[in-house]
Amino acid sequence: MGRSPCxxxxxxxxxxxxxxxxxxxxxxIRSHGEGCWRSLPKAAGLLRCGKSCRLRWINYLxxxxxxxxxxxEEDELIIKLHSLLGNKWSLIAGRLPGRTDNEIKNYWNTxxxxxxxxRGIDPATHRPLNEAGVHQDVSSTISFNGVKxxxxxxxxxxxxxETDEKKIPAVEERCPDLNLDLRISxxxxxxxxxxxxxxxxxxxxxxxxxxxxxxxxxxxxxxxDTAASSSGNNTNTAYDxxxxxxxxxxxxxxxxx
DNA sequence: AATATGCACAACCGCCAAGGA
DNA sequence: GTCCTTGGCGGTTGTGCATAT
Numbered sequence: 237m238g239r240s241p242c243x244x245x246x247x248x249x250x251x252x253x254x255x256x257x258x259x260x261x262x263x264x265i266r267s268h269g270e271g272c273w274r275s276l277p278k279a280a281g282l283l284r285c286g287k288s289c290r291l292r293w294i295n296y297l298x299x300x301x302x303x304x305x306x307x308x309e310e311d312e313l314i315i316k317l318h319s320l321l322g323n324k325w326s327l328i329a330g331r332l333p334g335r336t337d338n339e340i341k342n343y344w345n346t347x348x349x350x351x352x353x354x355r356g357i358d359p360a361t362h363r364p365l366n367e368a369g370v371h372q373d374v375s376s377t378i379s380f381n382g383v384k385x386x387x388x389x390x391x392x393x394x395x396x397x398e399t400d401e402k403k404i405p406a407v408e409e410r411c412p413d414l415n416l417d418l419r420i421s422x423x424x425x426x427x428x429x430x431x432x433x434x435x436x437x438x439x440x441x442x443x444x445x446x447x448x449x450x451x452x453x454x455x456x457x458x459x460x461d462t463a464a465s466s467s468g469n470n471t472n473t474a475y476d477x478x479x480x481x482x483x484x485x486x487x488x489x490x491x492x493x
Numbered sequence: 494a495a496t497a498t499g500c501a502c503a504a505c506c507g508c509c510a511a512g513g514a
Numbered sequence: 515g516t517c518c519t520t521g522g523c524g525g526t527t528g529t530g531c532a533t534a535t
Binding site: 250251252253285287288291292295296338339342343345346347 | 500501502503504505506
């Protein structure tokens, strides 16, 4: 079984794009706009997968892209956003006009990671390196891989995660050196109700996504929480970061321009 | 000068979710 | 409700260039 391929791979080019291919793609999108990526290659006379065209356009050919080095301000913003969102590169890119998720992802992996390490900060947790791995206080760390881990555990109730090479204990993912298992334990809901909150507008508490300006996010929990709290049905304590009932994560230090 | 190693980044792959039939 | 298609995302790989040995 398996998914059907997104395109006929036998007849598509791969690898670096040529100038001619770029020109064709640009010309086509200029005259027809961004439409169906699947049919675009054929219509544009390109021997490329639709996905490949989309990626090329979004990451390199779009006219509104800002090329060149990242500024110090952009660096700091990326770090802040990453500390809040984790590897949600598209969300981070959404806050940096002219930058793409791929660009930010690459930049993070090649520059910022090292920059943080030089500062003695664990890039995965944004905590001091000597602290990471020492305190396994799961109530105060943020989980980005918790969902997958839980899925793995369900698939492997004996507590082992299958890999290509061997079985490893599921708990091994909580490698203290990496400290990737970042969980957050949000404040009790009534606490957020009791305290004045700068993200409350008109008596309504904004969730993380709304406060970040993510419109119509499927993750938006503003209304859910309002309903839950009004009905007194606030039973969910298994919050995960982007699952995500974490509208009350401390993102207040984030300065958006 | 030749080779090894590291770095930067473009591109690909596989998975997932949304939406339509 | 189910299946299929499509777009989008994050992780990973491939490749060219720079630097070190």
